[in-house]
Amino acid sequence: xxxxxxxxxxxxxxxxxxxxxxxxxxxxxxxxxxxxxxxxxxxxxxxxxxxxxxxxxxxxxxxxxxxxxxxxxxxxxxxxxxxxxxxxxxxxxxxxxxxxxxxxxxxxxxxxxxxxxxxxxxxxxxxxxxxxxxxxxxxxxxxxxxxxxxxxxxxxxxxxxxxxxxxxxxxxxxxxxxxxxxxxxxxxxxxxxxxxxxxxxxxxxxxxxxxxxxxxxxxxxxxxxxxxxxxxxxxxxxxxxxxxxxxxxxxxxxxxxxxxxxxxxxxxxxxxxxxxxxxxxxxxxxxxxxxxxxxxxxxxxxxxxxxxxxxxxxxxxxxxxxxxxxxxxxxxxx
Amino acid sequence: xxxxxxxxxxxxxxxxxxxxxxxxxxxxxxxxxxxxxxxxxxxxxxxxxxxxxxxxxxxxxxxxxxxxxxxxxxxxxxxxxxxxxxxxxxxxxxxxxxxxxxxxxxxxxxxxxxxxxxxxxxxxxxxxxxxxxxxxxxxxxxxxxxxxxxxxxxxxxxxxxxxxxxxxxxxxxxxxxxxxxxxxxxxxxxxxxxxxxxxxxxxxxxxxxxxxxxxxxxxxxxxxxxxxxxxxxxxxxxxxxxxxxxxxxxxxxxxxxxxxxxxxxxxxxxxxxxxxxxxxxxxxxxxxxxxxxxx
Numbered sequence: 001x002x003x004x005x006x007x008x009x010x011x012x013x014x015x016x017x018x019x020x021x022x023x024x025x026x027x028x029x030x031x032x033x034x035x036x037x038x039x040x041x042x043x044x045x046x047x048x049x050x051x052x053x054x055x056x057x058x059x060x061x062x063x064x065x066x067x068x069x070x071x072x073x074x075x076x077x078x079x080x081x082x083x084x085x086x087x088x089x090x091x092x093x094x095x096x097x098x099x100x101x102x103x104x105x106x107x108x109x110x111x112x113x114x115x116x117x118x119x120x121x122x123x124x125x126x127x128x129x130x131x132x133x134x135x136x137x138x139x140x141x142x143x144x145x146x147x148x149x150x151x152x153x154x155x156x157x158x159x160x161x162x163x164x165x166x167x168x169x170x171x172x173x174x175x176x177x178x179x180x181x182x183x184x185x186x187x188x189x190x191x192x193x194x195x196x197x198x199x200x201x202x203x204x205x206x207x208x209x210x211x212x213x214x215x216x217x218x219x220x221x222x223x224x225x226x227x228x229x230x231x232x233x234x235x236x237x238x239x240x241x242x243x244x245x246x247x248x249x250x251x252x253x254x255x256x257x258x259x260x261x262x263x264x265x266x267x268x269x270x271x272x273x274x275x276x277x278x279x280x281x282x283x284x285x286x287x288x289x290x291x292x293x294x295x296x297x298x299x300x301x302x303x304x305x306x307x308x309x310x311x312x313x314x315x316x317x318x319x320x321x322x323x324x325x326x327x328x329x330x331x332x333x334x
Numbered sequence: 335x336x337x338x339x340x341x342x343x344x345x346x347x348x349x350x351x352x353x354x355x356x357x358x359x360x361x362x363x364x365x366x367x368x369x370x371x372x373x374x375x376x377x378x379x380x381x382x383x384x385x386x387x388x389x390x391x392x393x394x395x396x397x398x399x400x401x402x403x404x405x406x407x408x409x410x411x412x413x414x415x416x417x418x419x420x421x422x423x424x425x426x427x428x429x430x431x432x433x434x435x436x437x438x439x440x441x442x443x444x445x446x447x448x449x450x451x452x453x454x455x456x457x458x459x460x461x462x463x464x465x466x467x468x469x470x471x472x473x474x475x476x477x478x479x480x481x482x483x484x485x486x487x488x489x490x491x492x493x494x495x496x497x498x499x500x501x502x503x504x505x506x507x508x509x510x511x512x513x514x515x516x517x518x519x520x521x522x523x524x525x526x527x528x529x530x531x532x533x534x535x536x537x538x539x540x541x542x543x544x545x546x547x548x549x550x551x552x553x554x555x556x557x558x559x560x561x562x563x564x565x566x567x568x569x570x571x572x573x574x575x576x577x578x579x580x581x582x583x584x585x586x587x588x589x590x591x592x593x594x595x596x597x598x599x600x601x602x603x604x605x606x607x608x609x610x611x612x613x614x615x616x617x618x619x620x621x622x623x624x625x626x627x628x629x
Contacts, residue, residue, distance in 0.1 A: 041532045042455040048438075049446035049502040050461070056480060056499040057468045063479040074485065130369055146370060148615065150377050155607050155618075157561030159579040160600035163586060164384045167395070167593040174383070177400055210377065214619050238362070267474055270563045274583060290474060290564075297478050298568070310474045317472055 068308035073301040086308035101295075102309055105280070105287040106316070108197060112288070113265040113320075116204050121257050123209040125250075128216030129242070147217070154211035162274035165203045166190070169275075190275055193285040200271050200286060208264070212257045219253035220246070255329040259321050266317045269294070289313045381604070388412070388598040395594040411598035423574055424581030425602060431496045431577050432560040438501035439555045440548055446502060447510025448536050452522065462511065465504045473564070481568050491571040500559060506551045513547035514540060549617040557607055557618075578603055 043050075068087070071080045093100035127150055131143050168174040169189040176186030187195040223246060231241040269290040272280060279295070280287030289309065297306035383402060387395055388411055390404040415421050449455070450462050480499060489495045517540065525535045541548065563579040570576055576584070582599055589595045611618055
């Protein structure tokens, strides 16, 4: 009993190396065949991830598409296959556009996305260029400090920011006070159908620009200095070299920032939920597709119809992203 | 023309060879300073103003003209909030969600990343491509079916409903693969010769080497769950299960115009993340962009 643990370890000392060498040989030469048990080990390592990926991403996405072909309400009746009926209902509303909540929400979100994506992309680029290529170019401590400062708004959550801006936007709040300093009569912001959506745009631009600034900073760092210097040697001024040399090289990052902004923007929900009263109001001016989907599913108990709306929203996002890619970064589209 | 050009060329060469010669202070720099000042104020202003205002009284917070500092400093807002046991419960729930998701996702995505970057097995390519593809599926498609799945599993209104979908996220797996595939192969081979099991190789050799990636994934996951509003809204039903963002929504409805309380409440959501940011700044930025930019 006492000798047993000792003997094998002594006896097997040389074989371990021999065995090890053999295992190593197989590991190197094996390629896709792999070492014995490697496949099993790999799938054990992957098990939790594959569960989530399989059930909560892949299955659930397909389920969502399937769901859009059913009439589903919880607690009342058995799901009933109705083919493309949900889609027909939605598309029939196109004829009475103005009274359709879903299509109103689509128009709202398109306005929203166009404005926020344009403004935040430009702002992010300006911020990044300011930090990377201006007087801060060779002062890394100062640059780091400003980067930190500019990044802070993107740390805030949509919930916290909504609460804070709710206060700023109240008719006697900070924004109207600042406007009154320059003698502009402030609007009622969230109570005014013309200003409620712009108010949410401002808040969104404030939180997201800085996050995208980081992408541009990283991309600017990768641009070879020689290219910009060469342009300046050839007589290009600062703006020409920026526009003709830097911007074309940034195309992939511009696409990334625009696409991420678009995908996020189309799904805007929290801010409307927090800041508008009634939800999506006034007069549906801030109703977004996600809010409408939420309403249809959880207030009206029409899960199938809501799923069909989700699919339409997804298709719209997908097509818009592809078009953006064609225009912004054509080199990768082929 | 040609002469001018050669001249500028010569000047430029002289400039670069001399090293950085200071340009004369130009109007361009003044504009840059103005921009920096404007952006600094607009980035920090709202948060500093809100933070200071969370110590104001109800009357003070609506004062016209608004003052930056409270006229009388008061802890009342915080006292009132923290004496509400529901509010404390929401903080606890948010903490359970955020820390749980953080631990699980960091571990499971590292495990998946290890398999996908360093092991050879059939199906590897498919799983990796699938990971890339599903990152593009927006929340809109999965929200409702995900709820129905949770509903039929009878997990609605439990911590499981929050944690299970968050416990292994494609973006984190992708980040881990990017980090791990760069490590030299010899590391594992020597461990393997020494007879270490794959789990030990993973745990004792690979994980310590990708610590920056682990921290980045941990932080991004924590932040995502801590701030998450839509999924808890959909899947949680009773007041005692709410996470802080969801609780703040109902808190807002109860104290609609009491901005002093709303602002103080929002600080509970904001300040933990800002503290984390100052401790782990580098990892925040790496986690948010690292993989996307490095490709």
